[in-house]
Amino acid sequence: xxxxxxxxxxxxxNAPGQExxxxxxxxxxxxxxxxLDGRPxxxxxxxxxxxxxxxxxxxxxxAGVALGGAQAYTEYRGDMGIREAAAxxxxxxxxxxxxxxxxxxxxxxxxxALFLAVAATVTRGDKVAIVQPDYxxxxxxxxxxxxxxxxxxxxxxxxxxxxxxxxxxxxxAAFRAGARTFLFSNPNNPAGTVYSPAEIARIAAxxxxxxxxxxxxxxxxRLLYSGCAYTHLRAAMxxxxxxxxxxxxxxxxxxxxxxxGVAFGAPQIVxxxxxxxxxxxxxxxxxxxxxxxxWFAEPEGWMAxxxxxxxxxxxDLVARFAAIPGCSVRAPEAGSYLFPRLPxxxxxxxxxxxxxxxxxxxxxxxxxxxxxxxxxxxxLNFSQDHAAAVAAVERLAALVERYRR
Amino acid sequence: xxxxxxxxxxxxxNAPGQExxxxxxxxxxxxxxxxLDGRPxxxxxxxxxxxxxxxxxxxxxxAGVALGGAQAYTEYRGDMGIREAAAxxxxxxxxxxxxxxxxxxxxxxxxxALFLAVAATVTRGDKVAIVQPDYxxxxxxxxxxxxxxxxxxxxxxxxxxxxxxxxxxxxxAAFRAGARTFLFSNPNNPAGTVYSPAEIARIAAxxxxxxxxxxxxxxxxRLLYSGCAYTHLRAAMxxxxxxxxxxxxxxxxxxxxxxxGVAFGAPQIVxxxxxxxxxxxxxxxxxxxxxxxxWFAEPEGWMAxxxxxxxxxxxDLVARFAAIPGCSVRAPEAGSYLFPRLPxxxxxxxxxxxxxxxxxxxxxxxxxxxxxxxxxxxxLNFSQDHAAAVAAVERLAALVERYRR
Numbered sequence: 001x002x003x004x005x006x007x008x009x010x011x012x013x014n015a016p017g018q019e020x021x022x023x024x025x026x027x028x029x030x031x032x033x034x035x036l037d038g039r040p041x042x043x044x045x046x047x048x049x050x051x052x053x054x055x056x057x058x059x060x061x062x063a064g065v066a067l068g069g070a071q072a073y074t075e076y077r078g079d080m081g082i083r084e085a086a087a088x089x090x091x092x093x094x095x096x097x098x099x100x101x102x103x104x105x106x107x108x109x110x111x112x113a114l115f116l117a118v119a120a121t122v123t124r125g126d127k128v129a130i131v132q133p134d135y136x137x138x139x140x141x142x143x144x145x146x147x148x149x150x151x152x153x154x155x156x157x158x159x160x161x162x163x164x165x166x167x168x169x170x171x172x173a174a175f176r177a178g179a180r181t182f183l184f185s186n187p188n189n190p191a192g193t194v195y196s197p198a199e200i201a202r203i204a205a206x207x208x209x210x211x212x213x214x215x216x217x218x219x220x221x222r223l224l225y226s227g228c229a230y231t232h233l234r235a236a237m238x239x240x241x242x243x244x245x246x247x248x249x250x251x252x253x254x255x256x257x258x259x260x261g262v263a264f265g266a267p268q269i270v271x272x273x274x275x276x277x278x279x280x281x282x283x284x285x286x287x288x289x290x291x292x293x294x295w296f297a298e299p300e301g302w303m304a305x306x307x308x309x310x311x312x313x314x315x316d317l318v319a320r321f322a323a324i325p326g327c328s329v330r331a332p333e334a335g336s337y338l339f340p341r342l343p344x345x346x347x348x349x350x351x352x353x354x355x356x357x358x359x360x361x362x363x364x365x366x367x368x369x370x371x372x373x374x375x376x377x378x379x380l381n382f383s384q385d386h387a388a389a390v391a392a393v394e395r396l397a398a399l400v401e402r403y404r405r
Numbered sequence: 406x407x408x409x410x411x412x413x414x415x416x417x418x419n420a421p422g423q424e425x426x427x428x429x430x431x432x433x434x435x436x437x438x439x440x441l442d443g444r445p446x447x448x449x450x451x452x453x454x455x456x457x458x459x460x461x462x463x464x465x466x467x468a469g470v471a472l473g474g475a476q477a478y479t480e481y482r483g484d485m486g487i488r489e490a491a492a493x494x495x496x497x498x499x500x501x502x503x504x505x506x507x508x509x510x511x512x513x514x515x516x517x518a519l520f521l522a523v524a525a526t527v528t529r530g531d532k533v534a535i536v537q538p539d540y541x542x543x544x545x546x547x548x549x550x551x552x553x554x555x556x557x558x559x560x561x562x563x564x565x566x567x568x569x570x571x572x573x574x575x576x577x578a579a580f581r582a583g584a585r586t587f588l589f590s591n592p593n594n595p596a597g598t599v600y601s602p603a604e605i606a607r608i609a610a611x612x613x614x615x616x617x618x619x620x621x622x623x624x625x626x627r628l629l630y631s632g633c634a635y636t637h638l639r640a641a642m643x644x645x646x647x648x649x650x651x652x653x654x655x656x657x658x659x660x661x662x663x664x665x666g667v668a669f670g671a672p673q674i675v676x677x678x679x680x681x682x683x684x685x686x687x688x689x690x691x692x693x694x695x696x697x698x699x700w701f702a703e704p705e706g707w708m709a710x711x712x713x714x715x716x717x718x719x720x721d722l723v724a725r726f727a728a729i730p731g732c733s734v735r736a737p738e739a740g741s742y743l744f745p746r747l748p749x750x751x752x753x754x755x756x757x758x759x760x761x762x763x764x765x766x767x768x769x770x771x772x773x774x775x776x777x778x779x780x781x782x783x784x785l786n787f788s789q790d791h792a793a794a795v796a797a798v799e800r801l802a803a804l805v806e807r808y809r810r
Contacts, residue, residue, distance in 0.1 A: 003528045003677070010680040012481070017688065020480060049473040058470055065463055065662065068454040072662030075425055076417070108513040108664065111687035123408045124529065124551070137684045144684060146529070257470065257477030257691030259513065259664075272408070275415040279542045279549060281686060282516035283422070286662030288693075 001146065009143040014350070015136065016044035016365045016379075019357060030351055031359060033402050039385075040361030041392035046336060046383030048254040051306065054298050057255055057291050064290025071287055077274045078106030078284035082292050089296035090264060093222075094245065095235040102267035105274055106284030106292070110219050110248035110261035113273075115141060116280070117215045117244045117263055120272035122147045122181050129174035129182040131166065133339070133370035133377075135189045135217060142183075150174040153373075156191040157330055157341065162229070164193040168202050175210040182207065185217040186233070187224075190339040190370045190379040192332020194224070197231045204236040213242040213269070220335035222303065223252040225311045228333040234265065241266045244273075249295050251336065251383070252306060258288040310336055313382050313389055320393045324400055336383040339367070342376050344405040349375050352403060360395040406551065414548040419755070420541065421449035421770045421786075424762060435756055436764060438807050444790075445766030446797035451741060451788030453659040456711065459703050462660055462696050469695025476692055482679045483511030483689035487697050494701035495669060498627075499650065500640040507672035510679055511689030511697070515624050515653035515666035518678075520546060521685070522620045522649045522668055525677035527552045527586050534579035534587040536571065538744070538775035538782075540594045540622060547588075555579040558778075561596040562735055562746065567634070569598040573607050580615040587612065590622040591638070592629075595744040595775045595784040597737020599629070602636045609641040618647040618674070625740035627708065628657040630716045633738040639670065646671045649678075654700050656741065656788070657711060663693040715741055718787050718794055725798045729805055741788040744772070747781050749810040754780050757808060765800040 012018050019042075041047075064071040071079070080101070087100035098104055107113040114137065122128055124146040130138050132151045142149045152170045159165025164186070171182065182203070186195045195203070207214045216233050224230050237243050244265035250256035263273060277283065314331060317338055321329040326343025345352055349366055356362045367377030382389055417423055424447075446452075469476040476484070485506070492505035503509055512518040519542065527533055529551040535543050537556045547554045557575045564570025569591070576587070587608070591600045600608070612619045621638050629635055642648050649670035655661035668678060682688065719736060722743055726734040731748025750757055754771060761767045772782030787794055 001528060003526060006528055007525065007677045007680055010677075010684065012680050012683045015481075015683055017478060018481060018683075020485075045478050047474055048477050052473075058467070061466075061470075062463070065466075068457075069452055072453050073422060073450050076420075076423060080425075108517075108686045108690070109688075111683075112513075112685065115685045120412065121408060123406060123411055140684045144681070259686070259688075259690050259693070272412045272415075275412055275417050276549070278417045278420055278423075278516075279415065279545045280517065280520045281513045281664070283514075283664075285513070285664050285690070285693075288664070288690075 010140050014366050014369060019044065019363050022354065024358060027351065027354055027358070030347055031355055033359070036360045036395045036398060038361060038391050038395050039388045041384055041388050042363040043380035043382070043384065044363050044365050046251065046254065046381050047385060048256065050385040051254050051309070051383055053255050054253040054294060055302065056294050057258070060291045060294050061258065061287055064287040067290070071290055073286070074283060074289065076278050076283045078289055082106070082289050086262060086292055086295060087264070093296060094232040096232065096238050098264050099267055103270050104262065104264040105270050105277065106289055107261040107263060107277065108281050108285050109259045110217070110246055110250055111137065112281065113246045113248065113261035113263040114217060116273040116276050117246060117269065118183060119145060120269055120276055121213050121215065126181065127177065127179040129171060129179040131184045133190055133367070133374050135185050136369040138183050150177055150179045154188065154191065156188065156193045157328060159193065162196050164188055164195040164199055166195065166199055168199065171203070172206055175206055175212055179212065181213045181215065183215045185219065187220040187334035189220065189335065190337045191330065192335045192337050192339065194228055194230055194333045200231040200233050200236050204233060207237065207242060211242070215244045215246065217246045219246065219248060219251055221247065223307060223310060223336060224334045225307065225314065230334070241268065244269050249292070253295065255291060258291045259285050260288055260292060310383060313384065313386050316390050317382050317393050320390065320397065324397050327400070336381050338380045338382055339377050342378065342400060345400070345403045346405050347403050353378065355403070356396060356399055360399055362392045362396050415545050419771050419774060424449065424768050427759065429759070429763060432756065432759055432763070435752055436760055438764070441765045441800045441803060443766060443796050443800050444793045446789055446793050447768040448785035448787065448789065449768050449770050451656065451659065451786050452790060453661065455790040456659050456714070456788055458660050459658040459699065460707065461699050462663070465696045465699050466663065466692055469692040472695070476695055478691065479688060479694065481683050481688045483694055487511070487694050491667060491697055491700065492669070498701060499637040501637065501643050503669050504672055508675050509667065509669040510675050510682065511694055512666040512668060512682065513686050513690050514664045515622070515651055515655060516542065517686065518651045518653065518666035518668040519622060521678040521681050522651060522674065523588060524550060525674055525681055526618050526620065531586065532582065532584040534576060534584040536589045538595055538772070538779050540590050541774040543588050555582055555584045559593065559596065559598070561593065561598045562733060564598065567601050569593055569600040569604055571600065571604055573604065576608070577611055580611055580617055584617065586618045586620065588620045590624065592625040592739035594625065594740065595742045596735065597740045597742045597744065599633055599635055599738045605636040605638050605641050609638060612642065612647060616647070620649050620651065622651045624651065624653060624656055626652065628712060628715060628741060629739045630712065630719065635739070646673065649674050654697070658700070660696060663696045664690050665693055665697060715788060718789065718791050721791070721795050722787050722798050725795065725802065729802050732805070741786050743785045743787055744782050747783065747805060750805070750808045751810050752808050758783065760808070761801060761804055765804055767797045767801050
């Protein structure tokens with residue numbers, strides 16, 4: 001495969017955060033009506049000004065800088081003391097042992113952890129089961145490694161409450177067809193669903209039966225709304241040689257600017273991840289690692305309040321979307337994503353997303369980034385200023401009417 | 406290729422910075438004599454406590470945090486304002502235009518830039534010309550991508566003053582054999598040589614003749630000792646569609662803890678690098694990017710003093726090594742590496758490196774990390790406390806006598 005062909009599959013023109021590079025070509029003659037005034041809202045990622053970093057994070061960073069060389073240069077997988085502290089907290093959080101020395105690695109962002117986990121597990125020609133819809137990079141990682149994606153559908157819109165709606169028969173079919181890796185996010189990005197205890201148990205059983213490696217991205221697993229029960233896959237597969245869990249403080253804790261991720265699980269996979277980290281980015285973020293000293297040790301009540309604020313935004317936005325005729329939306333059980341399905345429009349979904357940005361100052365991510373079957377959906381990260389987010393969705397609703405078929 | 410085979414080629418047991426994970430197995434019955442007292446020195450990397458980060462760097466980081474979301478979330482290739490400022494300074498430094506919008510990308514560390522540049526250029530089965538000796542990750546990047554390495558020798562020990570000693574006929578032979586990528590560091594890591602104007606002109610001419618892409622790692626190109634003339638390859642290949650230059654503030658400026666790298670050159674390569682960054686680490690380091698605002702804008706005289714201090718350490722250490730009978734060393738023209746060749750010993754070079762750490766508290770990197778032909782050499786990063794470094798090399802000399810054949 002030529003390098004050009006290989007990279008054509010990694011196009012990120014519509015990826016969240018890249019909208020600033022778009023031009024308005026192709027929209028001439030398509031846009032109707034005037035611009036709607038209002039404070040612009042970028043739903044492609046969370047607003048860390050509206051929901052600031054967890055308290056004390058900057059002071060921890062400053063203390064890391066003051067430590068000097070000992071913090072700047074650590075093992076490639078990160079400082080042992082920081083790994084030990086994180087491991088102890090992750091045992092308490094996930095309900096299963098964590099090997100701080102050999103079974104945990106710090107990475108530049110959770111994206112870094114995801115890349116290393118997949119590239120340390122999957123090689124050319126391997127078959128990988130990928131959920132649709134799921135995090136947009138999952139598919140691209142498989143493409144980059146010249147592996148083969150076996151899609152498994154998640155019927156989030158029609159699933160029973162408390163279930164993600166994964167097609168478990170489809171997952172088994174993928175394993176039967178040769179998939180030896182299963183990569184998925186829980187809570188799901190973009191749909192905000194949480195896998196039920198029965199779904200997790202079945203995934204664990206199938207992975208054991210087929211000897212498959214599972215990489216589970218739990219980036220949003222601390223941001224659970226009232227009534228949501230979360231099941232950690234690693235507690236259902238204790239001591240598995242075939243499981244890596246990915247987590248990080250970028251989302252609920254708003255520490256994304258420090259670029260920190262954590263992966264933990266099977267030591268032989270973590271060992272390969274470190275070998276790869278050595279040539280991909282050398283080591284875990286030097287000074288930033290120090291910020292993890294405060295992770296899972298936030299002040300009493302801080303996390304509860306952060307969740308409550310997000311739940312209130314969720315409820316208001318879900319109500320706004322539900323009021324748009326022909327629009328369907330499932331209230332997320334966790335995380336900060338909404339994934340509504342829009343009614344039929346006179347312009348293409350891609351054109352609508354661009355019109356939304358140009359005419360209403362509202363940036364969202366097209367559903368096709370997450371699944372080829374979700375062209376009529378859009379993803380919104382609702383970790384935003386509450387009032388600005390509500391007003392932005394009202395402008396979005398007005399544009400839906402403007403372009404309604 | 407199985408994932409196990411693929412990663413066996415990426416072993417980093419002897420990589421600089423990973424010594425803490427080594428055990429003393431295999432040394433029983435090999436060590437002779439007592440431990441030599443003295444302050445431990447880790448020559449595997451620079452000491453940023455002895456040579457602290459450039460002035461104002463922490464304040465720039467703090468200002469980035471204060472900017473909030475605008476600094477935490479940027480284009481994947483980095484903030485446009487920071488890229489524009491860096492581009493202007495890199496024009497002045499390298500003597501050739503830099504396209505801030507489309508021809509420059511910020512990455513997590515220069516290792517990140519190197520990975521992205523190579524992986525955006527080389528695909529499976531491609532032939533890549535690699536210098537021996539050169540930076541240890543170059544070979545591993547080629548291995549990871551399942552490409553083929555065509556080695557080109559650099560005769561640094563016997564080269565004329567002012568020349569790196571690259572086998573230019575060997576380079577042409579590699580191109581003739583099908584290499585379409587050439588990856589090298591200038592100043593050379595580990596030998597500290599700088600390519601002469603004639604060598605650079607010949608590399609440029611050969612690259613043009615064979616349509617090859619060149620990736621040049623200039624990480625140490627600001628740390629030039631008196632009498633050294635540096636030639637920027639990009640000034641010899643202006644506007645080339647086939648050149649990427651890599652630089653960063655981790656070394657001379659001691660900003661490694663912020664994990665910052667920069668790559669600049671052909672826009673179509675930078676575009677692919679950004680697509681890959683999206684799935685490898687998502688974006689350039691959020692808050693850390695802000696530290697680049699002070700890059701190439703250090704206080705008057707600061708860089709000259711930093712270079713003078715390193716030159717003084719260089720001179721003392723070169724004299725110490727030259728005084729060891731049978732040891733040969735070339736004084737580096739740039740950078741902070743010494744790459745002396747040791748006399749014949751009664752133990753293997755790998756055992757000597759471990760003995761040095763255990764018996765003398767001196768950590769160095771074995772020459773085999775840089776070339777299979779350099780087993781009797783060791784690399785020392787002499788960006789250390791001056792007196793401690795001299796004392797450490799004296800202990801090293803004592804151990805050479807202890808184990809001399």
